[in-house]
Amino acid sequence: MPWTPPSRPSRRSLLAGAAGAAGAALLTGCTDGRSAASDPAVSLERRMREAAVRDSARLLERYDATAAAHPDLAARLAPLRAAVAAHTAALSPAAASGSPSPAASPSGGTGAAAPSASGEPVPAKPAEALTALADAERSLSEARTIDLAGAPGELARMLASVAACGAVHVYLLTSTPGAKP
Numbered sequence: 001m002p003w004t005p006p007s008r009p010s011r012r013s014l015l016a017g018a019a020g021a022a023g024a025a026l027l028t029g030c031t032d033g034r035s036a037a038s039d040p041a042v043s044l045e046r047r048m049r050e051a052a053v054r055d056s057a058r059l060l061e062r063y064d065a066t067a068a069a070h071p072d073l074a075a076r077l078a079p080l081r082a083a084v085a086a087h088t089a090a091l092s093p094a095a096a097s098g099s100p101s102p103a104a105s106p107s108g109g110t111g112a113a114a115p116s117a118s119g120e121p122v123p124a125k126p127a128e129a130l131t132a133l134a135d136a137e138r139s140l141s142e143a144r145t146i147d148l149a150g151a152p153g154e155l156a157r158m159l160a161s162v163a164a165c166g167a168v169h170v171y172l173l174t175s176t177p178g179a180k181p
Helices: 011-027 040-069 071-091 093-097 126-150 153-174
Strands: none
Touching (some): 040 071, 040 093
């Protein structure tokens, strides 16, 4: 019997083989043997979230110290503080993983003027205390805006939203209550 060259595979069989290989890769999870904990993107996001939570916790302490030093401002500060507490919970690494995050503690309201998160005492005049709080909000909002460049997708969206809220807080803290803009 004469020798015949092997037949070439059809286009259909090549496509079927490629689809099978792609399906197998999807079923195995496309892992290279590394755990999610050793993934640099995951650890970067976790570190960024932890830093954001620390910054928000410091801002909460500043709200608490201001409300304690100026009880007449407590009602005005309460909704802003509540928003910062919600940001703290939403930014926590536990929130990203779907685990329940610890709730932020409510304002202490001890009546004693505590130092702010930066260690500086709260200004004695209410207007100056509001300005100092607005400066802290502005600084944190700007820092979060800068952090957007290196943040993974979902965290970047969250940081953008929280930074925008901080900018609104600055406006609310520096505007005169009851005045029309």
